[in-house]
Amino acid sequence: MSGKNICIFGYGNHGKFIARGLREDGFNVTIIESDKNFYKEAKADAFEQIFLIDVTNDDELQKIELQNFEQFVCVMDDEHLNVFLTLSLRSLCKESYILAVSDSLNVTKKLKMSGADKVIDMYEVSANKIYNILDRPIATKLLEGFVVNSNGITFKEMTIPENSFLDGLQIADVDFSSYGILLVGMIDEEMGHSFVFVTAGIDHKLDHGDTIVCIGSKEKLDAFSEEIKKRESKI
């Protein structure tokens, strides 16, 4: 998964953290800013590919060869710029995946209309979290841990390689908990490209190419993802 080319517009409130996080995970991060101060900050943080351009100018945008990137992340601090940028990106490269952040109630819809593939609405996400805290405090703390990897228990998705011992087995036949992990769900390529929770109650057949999502502690998960590459399981 690493090695992907990600282009982040904006090095403000959100951009900073996202860029740093992605760099740690081994992504190729390119930062584009129109604000001098943020540009300098990005420089100081030792990012290699940083451009200071006027993002409202299509010619300048095209100069940075947009087709090289798999994903665009629009996190400019100015919401107007974000919407405008999304529109320009969508018109310049029709295929790419655009992710945008909305800092305000009314911007989410505009971003979606301008063609963003995924819009994360800060208020919606936070409000959802409040409901979760009210309803199920423990589960929320745990889920939060999944995302930020803070208490050691996390999600991991892995693709079943060819010649894995899992290939051809039914879910019910595999005792995941003996590996110290739990299977949450999977994408069964035979059944279409959608994510199915294990709790849906259908017994799936595991094939190579399927993606499984497990939870557990990080070491156990890593160990398991090594394990499934083997033909025979040790356990």
Add this chain to the structure above:
Amino acid sequence: MKEILLSLALFLHHSKKYQQYKQLARGLLFDTNNIYKRYFDLTIIFLVVSSVAILIYEVKNPVPQWLDNYDIFFVSAVFAVEYLLRLWVHNDLSNMIIEEYNNAKFLQRDFNVYAVFKEGMYQKLKYMVTPSAIVDLLAILPAYRPLRILRVFILFRVFKLLRYTKSINQFVDVLVNKKFELLTLLFLLIFIMFTAGIAIYILEAGINPHINSLFDGIYWAIVTISTVGYGDISPVTVVGRSISILIIVSGIAMISFVTSIIVSAFSERLGELKEHRIIEQINKSKSFLIICGYGQMTKMFFRLNRKKIKNYVILDQDINRVEAAKKDGYMAIQDDASSHQTLSKFDAKYCDITILCLTASDVENVYITLNAKSISRKIKVIARVNDPSNISKFTYAGADHILTPNKVVNTMIHAAITQPTMYKAIHAILTGKSIANIDEIYVHNSHEIVGKKICDLDFQGSKLLFIGIQRDKDFIFNPPSSEEIKPYDVLLVMGRKISLEYFKSLHEGDIYVR
């Protein structure tokens, strides 16, 4: 004598029973949060109404003896007891005596018990001449049979209702606020009435057959100035009629003046009265939310409408925002959540309060958090923190949950890029839309699954994924199947709603899924 009084005071002061009873009486009479006060109030109201009903019935019909006895003895006795209780709890005599004794010992002066006694009695006497105390006393008087006229005093029992119905209390409260204006007008009215009454008496007594005394004159003045105008007495001379014209005109002016004062007093206080009602209403529910700030966050919170939130109130300092909230149909109060006074209006003792600090300012939020925690540690606080560097401050302030919108979004984006499948899964769980709910099962103390092993519980059969146990602040992920379930564990399971419900029904009544 001194010694006897002192030892009596000491005895009462240290007697637990005595203090308990006094506390109980105080609670019944004054503490609106006391659960029994409601019943006590209702009883008194019933006594008053029944007593007046008997009085009315009695006018034309004979009343059975037992009903008469009930009215004379029982009702009056209850009222007498209530009167004495009020007198008793009005101040604490024994405490005063002990205090005086300690003071005297400290200053090495003579212990003057009589002065204190006098002071205490004086306080009680002062209470006795307050209007409400007089009404209470008059309500007991009808029990004295020989004075037939005292039966009319039963009507004073109606005035007792004033004390026991809140809305009338508020009405009186509003009027008391306008005391100065109303009194000024009243004096003016009395002045005009007397002058006009005396004038008509001087001018027409002897000429007008209806005016025979000063009382007739004043009676005529009142009837005329109030624009009632029975017409039983009317002036006959030109001068008398001129006076009528004058007092009719001033009467109309005066009455419209009084009306406008009362109306304006109400419209001034209307908002406050409504807010009072909202707070009272919400204090009756067992658990409720206080949401501070009506900004984008709060709007979004309500717009999502994931579950019906019935018991809540929005607090905001900005009147415009409060108006906006009211327009959107939410219960909102304009008040400063960071002031002690505001939050202490809510009943933290009997209710589970959760405060959401959602204002845009961190300073405000941390202040509200501290304020809430200083009122009661029991209040749960969920605080929004905008600047991540402030998180530690909120932890010190005691916030139970901290919400950092920026951080949440950043991690979401990060996850969406790095692990798209997992992101979908988590997002589905987080928004509660998915078939895979993560839910918490709270295990009671006396529950049938207590002591059972995890392998005994058929999670797979109910198509649930058992994730772990929360036990005393620790989370045990994927515990071994031989692990026993202890009381007060919280089991974390994932699955469809129906699976969860099915699991619940398997252990009917004993398990509690929120």
